[in-house]
Amino acid sequence: MIAVIKGDIISSRTIADQRVWLKPLQELLLQWGESPNTWELAWGDMFQVEIEDAQYALLKAFQIKALIKGIQVSDERGQKRNLDVRLSIGIGEKTYSGSRVSESNGPAFVYTGEQFDTLEEEHVNMAVKSPWRLFNREMNLFLKFAGKIMDSWSVSSAEIAHLILENPDLTQTEISAKLGIAQSSVSARWKRSSLQEILELEDLYRYKLKQRLNDYSG
Helix, strand or coil, X not given: CXXXXXXEEXXXXXXXXXXXXXXXXXXXXXXXXXXXXXXEEECCCEEEEEECCHHHHHHHHHHHHHHHHCCEEECCCCCEEECCEEEXXXXXXXXXXXXXXXXXXXXXXXXXXXXXXHHHHXXXXXXXXXXXXXXXXXXXXHHHHHHHHHHCCCHHHHHHHHHHHHCCCCCHHXXXXXXXXXXXXXXXXXXXXXXXXXXXXXXXHHHHXXXXXXXXXX
């Protein structure tokens, strides 16, 4: 079982300089593998990423979310806003390996595409689809609530979320030094971003998925 993340940058066509999000996203994805066999950017603002271990797919989706939400841009009217991203996660088998991730196939790729197509209609920016209906129902309910928090992240909240999601063992003192802010500000940002609840959801996802995978392989 693998996972495939499919995403796109929301309202990217209103951004004057696409490099503001493109370069940071490329740098993040390069940490996970090479393009185009592991990840690929296509169609201007869309991308697809293959995750070898499905148990870490939600963590990586959260990392993408925090990275993009932490980028502030000016639109065509000169108004500032922070970016956002839609993400679907498909969990399943890979039955064909192409030279590009967009050419590979199998249930994981089908699921992520099907789920992605429903995001806008369901008014959510992150969802998961797997072979297990109850797992999908539970996780997507949790993600719907978590999404309301993450969608409202400010740039500063997203910045600390991205740092912690990449370095979960950092202390508040170390975070303070890295961001160049007071430790009291670290604590305040942590609370405003509901980061503890986000981390607990990611842990719950891994626990529930591991149970499903054990049943599947057993």
